[in-house]
Amino acid sequence: MKNRAPQILIKVINTLQQHKNEFFEKLGEVGTEAEKKLLSLLSKLLNELQTDEPLLPLTDNWVDTDIWNQYLKYHHSLLNETNKKISWFQSPWLYVECYMYRRIHEALMLSSPISDLDVFKEPKEQNFLESQEAIRILCSYLQGLNKIENLDENQLKDEFFKLLQISLWGNKCDLSLSGGQSSSQTSSPLTVLEDLKPFILVNNMDYLWLLLINRKKMRQETFSVTRVDFVLDNAGFELVTDLVMADFLLASKLATEIHFHGKSIPWYVSDTNKNDINWVIEQLKAANTKCMSECGINWEDYFKKHSWVYHDHMFWTLPYEYCAMSQVAPDLYAELQKSNLILFKGDLNYRKLVGDRKWGFTVPFHQALNGFHPAPLCSIRTVKAEVQVGLAPGQGEQVAVTDPQWMNTGKYGIFQFDGHFDLA
Ligand SMILES: O=P(O)(O)OC[C@H]1O[C@](O)(CO)[C@@H](O)[C@@H]1O
Numbered sequence: 001m002k003n004r005a006p007q008i009l010i011k012v013i014n015t016l017q018q019h020k021n022e023f024f025e026k027l028g029e030v031g032t033e034a035e036k037k038l039l040s041l042l043s044k045l046l047n048e049l050q051t052d053e054p055l056l057p058l059t060d061n062w063v064d065t066d067i068w069n070q071y072l073k074y075h076h077s078l079l080n081e082t083n084k085k086i087s088w089f090q091s092p093w094l095y096v097e098c099y100m101y102r103r104i105h106e107a108l109m110l111s112s113p114i115s116d117l118d119v120f121k122e123p124k125e126q127n128f129l130e131s132q133e134a135i136r137i138l139c140s141y142l143q144g145l146n147k148i149e150n151l152d153e154n155q156l157k158d159e160f161f162k163l164l165q166i167s168l169w170g171n172k173c174d175l176s177l178s179g180g181q182s183s184s185q186t187s188s189p190l191t192v193l194e195d196l197k198p199f200i201l202v203n204n205m206d207y208l209w210l211l212l213i214n215r216k217k218m219r220q221e222t223f224s225v226t227r228v229d230f231v232l233d234n235a236g237f238e239l240v241t242d243l244v245m246a247d248f249l250l251a252s253k254l255a256t257e258i259h260f261h262g263k264s265i266p267w268y269v270s271d272t273n274k275n276d277i278n279w280v281i282e283q284l285k286a287a288n289t290k291c292m293s294e295c296g297i298n299w300e301d302y303f304k305k306h307s308w309v310y311h312d313h314m315f316w317t318l319p320y321e322y323c324a325m326s327q328v329a330p331d332l333y334a335e336l337q338k339s340n341l342i343l344f345k346g347d348l349n350y351r352k353l354v355g356d357r358k359w360g361f362t363v364p365f366h367q368a369l370n371g372f373h374p375a376p377l378c379s380i381r382t383v384k385a386e387v388q389v390g391l392a393p394g395q396g397e398q399v400a401v402t403d404p405q406w407m408n409t410g411k412y413g414i415f416q417f418d419g420h421f422d423l424a
């Protein structure tokens with residue numbers, strides 16, 4: 001919070017100042033005033049953060065304002081016997097980091113008529129544009145794959161595992177870790193997989209395969225639907241890896257419908273919202289490389305035909321750990337219970353899955369989920385925060401010997417599964 005968070009806010013403030021005259025050009029004096037208001041609110045936020053001020057209630061009367069303010073009251077109540085305050089450096093990291101992004105949104109809500117500005121749009125678009133070559137390679141690979149009529153089961157499994165690993169390592173491209181510095185994919189995503197295998201610390205890919213291939217086999221007789229949900233993370237290259245995986249799941253009939261869960265407001269710099277998905281599809285459709293424009297056209301079609309469905313429930317941008325979902329957002333929990341497999345992308349999702357607690361490395365994932373079991377689920381995450389469960393005895397300590405910073409760099413990854421599946 002002392003180093004990275006201010007960096008992110010300062011980057012937003014600088015970007016706004018660079019675009020000062022655009023607000024005037026577009027909206028005249030009203031635009032200039034709105035931008036001035038926004039800058040003053042963000043500068044106030046930066047100052048509060050840097051001087052460890054108490055967290056303040058939200059004042060923007062948005063859909064979740066009351067929930068956030070109740071949450072703040074609850075945390076105050078937890079402190080009533082000590083003289084600590086609910087402030088930026090004295091409260092749980094998960095809470096204050098989420099709160100910072102929600103305060104950025106509050107500043108926009110209070111700065112009409114520029115409230116729908118996405119202050120992170122530029123870095124998200126830049127990440128996509130700088131990853132063009134990797135995206136081209138990926139789209140061409142997918143188009144080649146889908147042209148092969150009948151892959152035998154082993155080939156299908158190999159391709160599934162390849163695309164899973166590409167989706168995992170796509171998670172390295174995250175702008176909140178890099179403080180908004182570019183983190184695009186510049187090397188070929190396919191050739192690096194072998195080299196990256198040793199950095200997969202927990203590998204439950206087999207469980208994902210068994211669950212899906214068994215359902216596919218039994219579907220001939222009993223099941224009609226296999227629904228896979230993606231709880232998305234970062235826009236740009238990572239989003240493309242997730243859409244490629246989703247396309248493959250449909251084309252290979254390992255799934256029959258895909259649900260995506262994005263954020264309803266700009267979040268953690270690079271997290272995906274509805275505009276980001278639409279923008280990526282438009283970019284691909286307009287690409288002058290055939291394999292990319294084919295993807296864009298197909299993907300737009302999947303959404304039109306509802307083979308792909310996009311959701312953006314406000315729960316995903318609240319500070320709650322996922323074990324609270326069934327209480328706080330029972331409708332979302334019920335929606336997730338309809339899934340046959342939920343893929344949680346990224347580090348923030350992992351922290352919320354395990355409540356960002358200081359668990360021992362060998363605590364079982366099932367236990368750390370603390371009752372959050374809407375459906376079989378898998379975390380697909382590169383490690384960027386100091387929480388990790390489900391390791392073998394001594395495994396965490398071993399990695400730390402060779403790589404003391406292993407929990408902060410996104411260099412290591414996991415496929416961590418929880419749930420049951422029907423064996424054929
Ligand atoms: O995009 P991801 O994989 O969720 O990573 C976001 C992570 O980066 C950080 O912002 C780094 O500080 C973490 O707080 C957060 O968990």
Ligand SMILES: [Mn+2]
Nearest residue numbers: 233234268271
């Ligand atoms: Mn993210």
